Amino acid sequence: MASFKPGVLLDLDGTLVDTVFHHVLCWHQALDEHGYTVPMWRIHAGIGMGSERLVPWLVGRQVKEVGELSDRHTELFLERADAFRPTHGAAELIEDLKTREIAFLVATSAGSEEREALLAALEMPDLTTADSSNVGSAKPAPDLLLVACEELGVEPSQATMVGDSPWDQVAARTVGIRGVGVRTGGFGDEAMTKAGAELLADDPAGLIGRL
Secondary structure: OOOOOOOOEEOOEEOEEOOOHHHHHHHHHHHHHOOOOOOOOHHHHHHHHEEEEEHHHHHHHOOOHHHHHHHHHHOOOEEEEEEEEOOHHHHHHHHHEEEEEEOOEEOOOOOHHHHHHHHHOOOOOOOOOHHHOOOOOOOOOHHHHHHHHHHOOOOOOOEEEEOOOOOHHHHHHHOOEEEEHHHHHHHEEEEEEHEEEEEEEEOHHHHOOOO
């Protein structure tokens, strides 16, 4: 029988790198260019979902341009890459996990170009990430987290997921992963705890020594 150990799954986009409001602006522009008027507060509420779920959720129906909208959003997002910055304590939290020999893996569904830009902003281009190519559905579906647990050799019930959005917490709760939230996504505490977060911190710095 396989031997399992506790481990930590780290969201990247918005959790380790401060990008949430870049996404809001980029989605707003992409939607506007295609004739969809969606207020920014509504877009922010959906950040953390995969685009195939986010777009119909925002406009209230399925639309044929999901792929075009997603590609345009990515193009605009990458144009802002020079402005990406790590969240407070992101690198230090990773070093803390390494020092304490806690198994961890970055769980991100970002495409290869986006992932490269995010890891460059974190100044950790070689950081290991879960292979999202085998993921069927994006968050709030738990598929990515299950792939990450398998790659890490961790049972979901022994894993902790650190994320900045309620959608991270919903995905984790669905499969029995402990959810830990950071406020770097700009979501309120009630939304995070209602979604399943058992612990909240302002940023990764607040989780050093606690995972």
